[in-house]
Amino acid sequence: ATITSKQNKTKQNKPQRRHSLRQSFDTMTKSLFLACSLLWTAQAFIMAGHHHHQSRSSALASSSDRIAFSKYEGLGNDFILIDDRDKTEPSLTPEESAKLSDRNFGVGGDGVIFALQPPDEQHDFTMRIYNSDGSEPEMCGNGIRCMAQFLKDLGEDSDSYKIHTLAGTIVPVMTEDGNICVDMGEPILEGPKVPTTLPTNFEGDSVVEQDYDANGKSWKISAVSMGNPHAIIFVDDLEADVVLDSDGPALETADIFPAKTNVEFVQVMSPTHLKMKVWERGAGPTLACGTGACALTVAAIRAGKIPRDQGPCRVTLPGGDLFIEWKEEDNKVYMTGPATFAFDGSARHF
Numbered sequence: 001a002t003i004t005s006k007q008n009k010t011k012q013n014k015p016q017r018r019h020s021l022r023q024s025f026d027t028m029t030k031s032l033f034l035a036c037s038l039l040w041t042a043q044a045f046i047m048a049g050h051h052h053h054q055s056r057s058s059a060l061a062s063s064s065d066r067i068a069f070s071k072y073e074g075l076g077n078d079f080i081l082i083d084d085r086d087k088t089e090p091s092l093t094p095e096e097s098a099k100l101s102d103r104n105f106g107v108g109g110d111g112v113i114f115a116l117q118p119p120d121e122q123h124d125f126t127m128r129i130y131n132s133d134g135s136e137p138e139m140c141g142n143g144i145r146c147m148a149q150f151l152k153d154l155g156e157d158s159d160s161y162k163i164h165t166l167a168g169t170i171v172p173v174m175t176e177d178g179n180i181c182v183d184m185g186e187p188i189l190e191g192p193k194v195p196t197t198l199p200t201n202f203e204g205d206s207v208v209e210q211d212y213d214a215n216g217k218s219w220k221i222s223a224v225s226m227g228n229p230h231a232i233i234f235v236d237d238l239e240a241d242v243v244l245d246s247d248g249p250a251l252e253t254a255d256i257f258p259a260k261t262n263v264e265f266v267q268v269m270s271p272t273h274l275k276m277k278v279w280e281r282g283a284g285p286t287l288a289c290g291t292g293a294c295a296l297t298v299a300a301i302r303a304g305k306i307p308r309d310q311g312p313c314r315v316t317l318p319g320g321d322l323f324i325e326w327k328e329e330d331n332k333v334y335m336t337g338p339a340t341f342a343f344d345g346s347a348r349h350f
Contacts, residue, residue: 067091069100069107071342072150074142076287076319078342079129080109081150090114090128098134100347107347110283113143115151123164125151131282138228139167141290145180145339148172153341167227181336184291187298187326188225196223196231197256208302209234215250222299226333228281229261230295234305238267238277248279264292268305275316287319294333297324312336 070081080100084091090112092100097112099105109132116126127147129140148161152174160173171183189206191198198221202208209220222232231251235241242265251263263279276296278289293315301308312323312334322337 066346066348068344068346070150070153070344071107071109072146072339073342074145074288074290074319074337074339075317075322077142077289078109079140079143079146080107080112081146082112082114083150083154084114084116085125085154086117087114088117088126090116090130092130094130094134094136097130098132101130101132107345110280110286111137111140111143113140113147113150115147115154118162119164122162123169124156124158124161126164127170128166131280132284133282135282136166137282139165139170139226139291140228141182141184141226141292141294141335142288142337142339143290144170144172144182145290145335145337148174148180148182149339149341165227175336179336179338181334182290184226184294184333184335186331187295187333188227189298189302191223194223194225194229194261195258196229196261197258198223202302206302208299212254212256214254215247217247219251221251222303223261224295224298226291226294228291229257229259230264230292230299231257231261232264232266232296232299234266234268234300234303236267238265238275241265242277244277244279244285248285252279252281262289262292262295264289264296266296266300268300269316271306272310273314273316274300274306277318288317288322290322290335290337293317293322293324294326294335298326298333301326 072079072081082091092112100107100112101109111129111131114128116128118125127144129143130136151161160171163170168185173181175181188194189204191200191205191207196207198207198210200207201210207223209222212219212221219233224230248263252260260281262281265277267275269275278286278292280286280289297313300306306313308326312325315322315324322335325334
């Protein structure tokens, strides 16, 4: 009787258990469906956001392309280097280069240098440069050392490079001590070719310590071109005799220099040591000027300030020393100094 009773109770409980299981299954199904719906909604939201981000990024990329650059300096004369080896013209306009060179609103630099394709098989590369004001000089001595180091860092592994510039062919040579020696070519000494309209007063229609008044002062100007014009003035004391911020621009833009000019103020420290300050055409005061160091060494020799046969002359600039030699055997000027990598980056086109 007891067994029969238990069996009956079991039979009575089976429908209840089935109903409970069905309810549990329905509940699980609804929960699973709800979870799947939430997951699908979340995925759709994420994909929509991702698509929106991609579209926005694409729009930004198309509206403001970026350009890669490297920053180098030669004795503090700093430049933005652009790898344009696959191009014949610079990637940036003079106006864009000026904005990029702005030290407050851009990358900052004394100019932008472009490493371009060579014009012929006699050259390895072409160098173009825009100053910080957007003007284009013929050449830059510190800049070409920076370009040589830039090319080496890009993998153009060579002991020397034949670089086409607006001033002619310039050949920087990588030295074992890490410096770069640059064959700067022969100086241009004829006054009209510098160019200057100052009266010639020295052999070969040249200008050596010619009198000229500017900014309320009397100066003795020597004119030399290293492919770009230079006005060299020897003073007794760089600190006492020169107000760079006013004397520099007054001479740079003087009408006796139809293409404007770089201005170097020089103090003779010894027969083997010159010290200078520079006001660069299109850039203002800089820490170093390679072509200026070459030009003033030539001017010092011609004015009898230092001997020519002594070997390299040490030229101290605000950013450090360069070593300059005007060789008699080939009449060329050789400049030796460093070029240092600072950093890489990318910038939007302005």
